[in-house]
Amino acid sequence: ICLDILKEKWSALYDVRTILLSIQSLLAEPNIESPLNTHAAELWKNQVAYKKYVRETYNKQTKSQET
Numbered sequence: 001i002c003l004d005i006l007k008e009k010w011s012a013l014y015d016v017r018t019i020l021l022s023i024q025s026l027l028a029e030p031n032i033e034s035p036l037n038t039h040a041a042e043l044w045k046n047q048v049a050y051k052k053y054v055r056e057t058y059n060k061q062t063k064s065q066e067t
Contacts, residue, residue, distance in 0.1 A: 004034070 005014060005022055035041035043050040 005011075005019065030041075030044060032041040032044050043053055
């Protein structure tokens with residue numbers, strides 16, 4: 001996720017509402033062509049790998065909380 005209005009396209013004219021709407025839009029439809037986290041973007045492109053990674057991370061986290 002990369003929000004260009006917080007970097008290159010920043011303007012003092014943006015209000016909080018505009019920024020929050022932009023973030024909401026990115027959460028609904030991530031821009032994987034300009035990612036801040038390249039690993040996450042690669043996983044998002046491959047949904048099978050993404051789901052596997054999420055399951056493994058979940059299992060790892062729940063096991064560490066049990067001990």
